[in-house]
Amino acid sequence: xxxxxxxxxxxxxxxxxxxxxxxxxxxxxxxxxxxxxxxxxxxxxxxxxxxxxxxxxxxxxxxxxxxxxxxxxxxxxxxxxxxxxxxxxxxxxxxxxxxxxxxxxxxxxxxxxxxxxxxxxxxxxxxxxxxxxxxxxxxxxxxxxxxxxxxxxxxxxxxxxxxxxxxxxxxxxxxxxxxxxxxxxxxxxxxxxxxxxxxxxxxxxxxxxxxxxxxxxxxxxxxxxxxxxxxxxxxxxxxxxxxxxxxxxxxxxxxxxxxxxxxxxxxxxxxxxxxxxxxxxxxxxxxxxxxxxxxxxxxxxxxxxxxxxxxxxxxxxxxxxxxxxxxxxxxxxxxxxxxxxxxxxxxxxxxxxxxxx
Amino acid sequence: xxxxxxxxxxxxxxxxxxxxxxxxxxxxxxxxxxxxxxxxxxxxxxxxxxxxxxxxxxxxxxxxxxxxxxxxxxxxxxxxxxxxxxxxxxxxxxxxxxxxxxxxxxxxxxxxxxxxxxxxxxxxxxxxxxxxxxxxxxxxxxxxxxxxxxxxxxxxxxxxxxxxxxxxxxxxxxxxxxxxxxxxxxxxxxxxxxxxxxxxxxxxxxxxxxxxxxxxxxxxxxxxxxxxxxxxxxxxxxxxxxxxxxxxxxxxxxxxxxxxxxxxxxxxxxxxxxxxxxxxxxxxxxxxxxxxxxxxxxxxxxxxxxxxxxxxxxxxxxxxxxxxxxxxxxxxxxxxxxxxxxxxxxxxxxxxxxxxxxxxxxxxxxxxxxxxxxxxxxxxxxxxxxxxxxxxxxx
Numbered sequence: 046x047x048x049x050x051x052x053x054x055x056x057x058x059x060x061x062x063x064x065x066x067x068x069x070x071x072x073x074x075x076x077x078x079x080x081x082x083x084x085x086x087x088x089x090x091x092x093x094x095x096x097x098x099x100x101x102x103x104x105x106x107x108x109x110x111x112x113x114x115x116x117x118x119x120x121x122x123x124x125x126x127x128x129x130x131x132x133x134x135x136x137x138x139x140x141x142x143x144x145x146x147x148x149x150x151x152x153x154x155x156x157x158x159x160x161x162x163x164x165x166x167x168x169x170x171x172x173x174x175x176x177x178x179x180x181x182x183x184x185x186x187x188x189x190x191x192x193x194x195x196x197x198x199x200x201x202x203x204x205x206x207x208x209x210x211x212x213x214x215x216x217x218x219x220x221x222x223x224x225x226x227x228x229x230x231x232x233x234x235x236x237x238x239x240x241x242x243x244x245x246x247x248x249x250x251x252x253x254x255x256x257x258x259x260x261x262x263x264x265x266x267x268x269x270x271x272x273x274x275x276x277x278x279x280x281x282x283x284x285x286x287x288x289x290x291x292x293x294x295x296x297x298x299x300x301x302x303x304x305x306x307x308x309x310x311x312x313x314x315x316x317x318x319x320x321x322x323x324x325x326x327x328x329x330x331x332x333x334x335x336x337x338x339x340x341x342x343x344x345x346x347x348x349x350x351x352x353x354x355x356x357x358x359x360x361x362x363x364x365x366x367x368x369x370x371x372x373x374x375x376x377x378x379x380x381x382x383x384x385x386x387x388x389x390x391x392x393x394x395x396x397x398x399x400x401x402x
Numbered sequence: 403x404x405x406x407x408x409x410x411x412x413x414x415x416x417x418x419x420x421x422x423x424x425x426x427x428x429x430x431x432x433x434x435x436x437x438x439x440x441x442x443x444x445x446x447x448x449x450x451x452x453x454x455x456x457x458x459x460x461x462x463x464x465x466x467x468x469x470x471x472x473x474x475x476x477x478x479x480x481x482x483x484x485x486x487x488x489x490x491x492x493x494x495x496x497x498x499x500x501x502x503x504x505x506x507x508x509x510x511x512x513x514x515x516x517x518x519x520x521x522x523x524x525x526x527x528x529x530x531x532x533x534x535x536x537x538x539x540x541x542x543x544x545x546x547x548x549x550x551x552x553x554x555x556x557x558x559x560x561x562x563x564x565x566x567x568x569x570x571x572x573x574x575x576x577x578x579x580x581x582x583x584x585x586x587x588x589x590x591x592x593x594x595x596x597x598x599x600x601x602x603x604x605x606x607x608x609x610x611x612x613x614x615x616x617x618x619x620x621x622x623x624x625x626x627x628x629x630x631x632x633x634x635x636x637x638x639x640x641x642x643x644x645x646x647x648x649x650x651x652x653x654x655x656x657x658x659x660x661x662x663x664x665x666x667x668x669x670x671x672x673x674x675x676x677x678x679x680x681x682x683x684x685x686x687x688x689x690x691x692x693x694x695x696x697x698x699x700x701x702x703x704x705x706x707x708x709x710x711x712x713x714x715x716x717x718x719x720x721x722x723x724x725x726x727x728x729x730x731x732x733x734x735x736x737x738x739x740x741x742x743x744x745x746x747x748x749x750x751x752x753x754x755x756x757x758x759x760x761x762x763x764x765x766x767x768x769x770x771x772x773x774x775x776x777x778x779x780x781x782x783x784x785x786x787x788x789x790x791x792x793x794x795x796x797x
Contacts, residue, residue, distance in 0.1 A: 128485045135487055145484060218636060224570035225555075226562040244558045245551015248569050251493035251635035251764070260494045260551050278551030359771045362484030366774040366781075370634050370641055371566050377630045377644045378565075384629070384648035385622035387685075391656055392514035395677040396522050 078312075079215050079346075083230035091234035092290060093349035094299065094307055095315040096208055097322060098361075099334065101306040103130060103206035107142040110301035114286065117141060118261075118274050129204075135362070136209055138261035138281040142298045145361055147205040207352065207361050208298070208307055211236070211257045211283035212338050214369065215346030219249035219258050219282075221371040227280070234312070234349055235285040245278040254345065254367035258282040285350070312349055323353055331355060337363060344368030481775060483767040490636045492764035498545040500757035503628050504658065504750045505545065506576075507651060509538035510625030511659025511682070513583050515675055517618035519667075520586075520611055527675060529590045530666025531659070532614060535621075536587025539580055568630040575623050582617030586610050625655035632760060638770055639700040639763035640756075646693035647756070653689060654749040656682020657720055661745030664731055664738040672738060676731045679745050683724035686752065687717060700769045703759040712755030719748030 080088035111117065120139035126132050129146035136143045213235045220228040220236050227243035228236060238258075249258050263277030286296035294300075299309035308315060319336050326334035337354050341347035344367050358365045483489070493499075516531035547556045560577070564570040589610035592603050629651040633644035640647070660679020664672045690713075694701045704713050723744030730737025763769040 126485075131485075137491075147484070221564075221566040222569065222634060224562075224564065224567045224573060225558040226564070227558070242555075242558055242561070243552070244555035246559075246569060247494040247549075247551065248567065248635075250491050251637050251640075254490060254636040256489055256491040256636075259491055280551075357482065357775075359482045359489070359767075359775065360484065362487055362489060362767075364489050364770055364774050366778040367636075370636050373641070373644055374566060374568075374630075374634055377568075377633050377648075380645060381623075381626040381630045381648040384652040385626040387649065388511070388514070388622045388625055388652040388656060391681045391685075392511075392518055392674075392678060395515075395660075395674040395681065396518040398674075398677050 078234050079230055079349075080232050080234040085230075085232045088232045088234070090311040090313065091349060092285060092309070093213060093234070093312040093315055093351070094210060094285070094296075094309055095319050095351060095353070096210065097306050097308065097319075097353045098205065098207035099306075099322075099326060099331065099353055099355055100304045101144070101206040101208055102304055103144055103146055103204070104303060105144045106301040106303060107208050107298035107307055108133065108140070108144055110297040111142040111283075114289070114297035115141065115284070116275060117281075136211070136255075136257045136259075136282075138259040141210065141281075141283040143209045145205075145207045145209060147207075147356075147360060149203050149205060149356070150201050151203050203355075205355055205360070207354065208302075209361070209363075210298070210350050211285070212255055212345065212351070213283075213285060213349030215341070215349070216369040216371070217345070218252040218254055218369045218371060219280075221369065221374075222248045222252035224248060231285075231287055231290075233285065233287070233290050235287065235290075237284045237287050238280050238282065240276045240279055240281075243279040245280065247280070249280050252370060254364055254369060283350075315351075319351065319353060326353070333357065338367075344372065481768055481771045483771060486767065488765050489767045489770040490638075490764050492761045493635065493637065494551075495549055495757075497754075498549040500754040502542045502545040502549075503632075503651070503753040503757065505538040505542040506628050507625050507655030507749060507753070508658050508662060508746075509535045509542060509579075509583060510621040510623075510652075511655040511678070512538065512662060513579075513586075513614065513617040513621035513624075515659055515663050515678060516586060517614045518674055519663075519671070520614055522674070524667070524671040524674070527663055527667035527671045528614075529593070531663055531675075532583075532586045532590045532610075534659070534662045534666065535583045535617065536591075539576070539583050543576065543580070568627055568634050572624075572627045572631055575620060575627060579617055579620040579624050582613040582615075582620070586614035586617060589613075622652070626652050632756065635760075636770075637760040637764045638773070639697065639703045640760040642697040642700045642773075643693050643756070645696060646689050649689040650686055650693060650752065650756070653682045653684075653686030654720075654752045657686055657723065657745045658682075658749035660727070661723060661742035661749070664727060664742035665746070669732060669735055669738055672731070676727045676738070679727050679742070680724045683720045683727075683745060683748070687720060687724075690717070690752075699773055700759075700763045703763045703766075703769070704755065707758075707762060709755045709757075709759035709762055712751045712758060716748050716751035716755055719744045719751060721748075723748055 078088065078091040080091060118139050120133065120137065124132055124134075126134055128134075129148050131144065131146045133140055133143050215234075217228075217230075217236045220230065223243075224246060225242055225244055227239045228249060229239060231237050245260055247260050250260055258280050259282070261274065261277050261279055261281045263274050286294070286298075289296055295309050299307040308318065310318075316339060319339055323334050323336050333354075333356050335354055335357075337352040337358050338345070338348035339351035346369070352361075352363075354361060354363075512531040512535035516528050516535055519525070519528035519531060547553045550556055559570065559573040562570060563574055585606065589606040592599070592606050626648045629648035630644075632640040633647050635641060643650075657679050660675045660677075660682055663675025664679065667675060694704055697704075703709055723741045726737060726741030726744060731741050732738075
């Protein structure tokens with residue numbers, strides 16, 4: 046992992062989606078992508094993540110690399126949450142990558158490795174086998190645990206692991222509802238908070254359909270040795286390592302991932318890769334292998350960071366069918382307008398009716 | 403019962419994709435899963451099954467259930483979650499926000515009453531309403547700033563105007579509304595002072611009516627936009643209420659400001675305030691009832707726990723206040739004052755109740771997962787049993 050010196054943050058922050066008005070939230074991004082819609086001239090190809098959870102080994106290197114690179118403060122002091130190996134909990138202001146662990150009594154799939162339980166036959170070739178009976182020296186066995194007679198019947202078990210992250214939606218709820226323009230669409234089509242603009246209103250927290258973004262809580266205790274928390278009181282989430290992208294570098298989590306479970310690249314290409322991978326897995330008989338948040342026709346207009354899951358989304362704590370809240374906003378404004386008109390009429394009627402009494 | 407269908411559906415998908423699944427048979431079911439630490443949440447399928455068909459998910463006992471209507475709205479809640487953790491995040495807002503919703507409603511309604519009283523020659527009502535509006539909007543602004551994570555940056559709200567952000571729209575509405583309301587209120591306060599400030603006092607007197615009318619023109623927006631502020635979120639109970647909540651909130655605003663008018667103005671002048679309050683209370687109660695039926699599953703949060711108690715109190719206080727206003731409001735000052743106080747308290751309970759219901763609905767994953775799962779299954783079924791077939795084909 047080569048995380049080189051942190052480059053200066055780019056000056057290109059011009060495109061507040063806010064200046065584009067009502068229409069932008071309700072239109073699909075089109076072939077040019079969300080960056081072009083947000084007003085970036087000659088935007089580079091949209092960048093994103095394809096997180097293939099089928100090859101995640103739960104090492105949490107992504108969590109660590111993200112924290113190290115982005116200077117994200119700790120999110121709890123050695124808490125044990127009693128949820129398998131997940132002691133992080135959830136995405137939030139101080140967790141931009143979150144590795145989930147799900148234990149299930151389900152078979153992994155119909156894969157056949159060709160290895161028989163016990164010592165593989167290929168090793169025990171006839172000419173290697175000794176004539177004399179094997180003497181038990183009391184050494185630790187090299188057999189698989191299941192080879193011992195006490196092991197009992199093998200039960201089905203699978204461990205799902207997944208590295209969750211901000212989805213960088215095409216139609217992003219957080220960005221739509223941000224009243225300061227602190228959240229903006231980058232030239233890479235990602236959604237990023239400008240730390241020095243955000244005033245911590247917290248609207249984006251409720252606006253996100255995935256529960257990703259949160260307001261960072263500051264250090265209450267003013268102990269001398271405790272350094273003040275950076276960006277306290279401000280909304281914080283994954284930036285898809287905006288600073289690294291500006292320097293043509295891979296985001297820290299993808300760089301650190303040892304199995305390429307986290308793949309970074311152009312969204313168009315990642316979509317192709319994801320489609321091929323899910324087809325392969327389904328062909329291999331892996332239960333419920335499915336893509337999540339990838340479909341450009343979905344409720345958030347397709348995510349820039351999407352996933353291959355081995356079970357239904359809610360098993361991973363994902364909403365099964367998220368729809369950006371602003372999709373209903375025109376109707377909401379209409380209802381509010383009608384209600385306001387009603388209030389005005391009621392007030393007028395009260396005075397006209399009251400005159401008689 | 404659609405969620406039961408979901409489970410069966412899931413099972414089918416698994417079997418289709420995995421020929422070995424039959425050897426595990428029922429072990430594959432969620433009942434077994436729930437026995438393992440944290441496969442399902444507290445509201446998991448397993449818990450519901452253990453509790454028996456139609457039973458409520460484990461660990462959620464002690465809820466009060468209200469009548470037939472709710473029985474129908476609550477399906478057999480079988481769903482899966484990640485260790486019972488929330489899917490969406492609750493807004494990091496505290497009591498300052500519902501307080502603002504309440505105060506904003508008082509301000510909006512009172513500006514309308516103040517302008518009407520001014521035009522129709524009811525000086526006492528105009529005085530009370532205008533000063534009330536000024537006080538309420540001042541408290542509102544302080545509450546809004548106090549609730550920010552970085553209060554010193556509150557002016558950043560004025561960097562942009564975004565119609566997609568009700569908070570941005572609201573900020574600009576309040577910015578436009580505030581000066582008029584404050585000038586009208588200041589003029590009323592100036593009249594009460596024993597001293598005059600020469601030219602300044604004259605200016606205030608002249609400006610009072612236009613300022614009050616300008617505030618009144620924006621007041622309906624101030625009273626109604628706050629509903630969109632809540633409904634334009636991923637918080638289930640708020641978003642699900644988006645058709646009716648604006649009407650509930652303006653009704654609540656009319657009831658509260660009418661109640662304030664009855665409290666501060668003599669009976670002879672408070673007639674319009676009474677009518678306004680009664681109409682508002684009636685509208686609020688009627689539309690709130692309808693809202694509970696159109697919201698779906700998340701309406702449950704309006705009946706349980708703290709928000710349930712607040713909503714019950716809100717209905718009782720609002721109804722009693724409106725009744726009191728109709729029966730005694732025109733006869734005795736004391737009756738009017740008590741009715742007015744009840745209406746104000748009822749409105750406050752509505753705002754805190756709706757706010758808390760939303761927070762509860764965000765913290766319990768079932769309100770996010772179950773409706774979305776049903777929507778997804780319906781769409782998949784409509785698409786022609788898509789998943790099972792595709793997985794079979796690709797094998």
